[in-house]
Amino acid sequence: MRRKHRVATGLVGAALLAVAAAPSASAATGYDRCPNFKMCVFTGPNGTGVMATFSVGDANLGDNIGPTGMNNNIESTYNRTGHDWDLWDGAGYTGEHWVSHTHYDGHGRNVYAGIANRVSSLHDY
Template identity: 40%
Template sequence: MRNPTRASLLLVAAVAATVLPATAAQAADGYDRCPDGYYCMFSGLDGTGDMITLNASTPDLAALGMDDRARSDWNRTTSTIHLWSDAGYTGCTAVTSAGPTGKGNFFSTYRDFFSSVQIGGPGGPSCGTPPGEGR
């Protein structure tokens, strides 16, 4: 039996490197999971946790498992989003703007708070802005 030479070992290593599967592109995480043209709600802060994607008004987030569970969002639509405190577009509303400012964590008072989402439209009575809290 012949001993492999350094050149043949390098050849084997080079062939092995070319047959190994290429590393897949890193999957999107956090807010980047939200597709363009959709409104996304996340159960965790900073776009983490469970995510739902919406492109139509949704009168009851319980049907999607997100009733009183959202903690952050990203509005990648061209419309203003009205977040309602209660199902059926009732209670009070908070607004998420379209565009780059439409992404972030909810005020701590409004985490695990919203029950329906209206895309566009007039909205309703404001839930207000908690004093000293930023989005």
């Protein structure tokens, strides 16, 4: 009897978790996940894969300051900040770079092919 009660409680807990997780899981996909006023970067092309968002630049995507897991791992961006950003191959805004323009037309862009999966710093200006 006691054991049965425990199982029922566990099921209720799982159901609540599922309900709480549903809105974020189903609300948006691809570039549509990017909140307004943010610089969003994606590990896959066309806004796919893991997304990280930035309000200000990040001089080193490989450290633990700011979002992690994006160093040499960015294939597309959606810039909703209202100003342009530079994406650099090297940490500390060095090496080859690519400009992510603000996209007023409401679309993200794949990064320039030569810098895909190479970006190590983001300059916000």
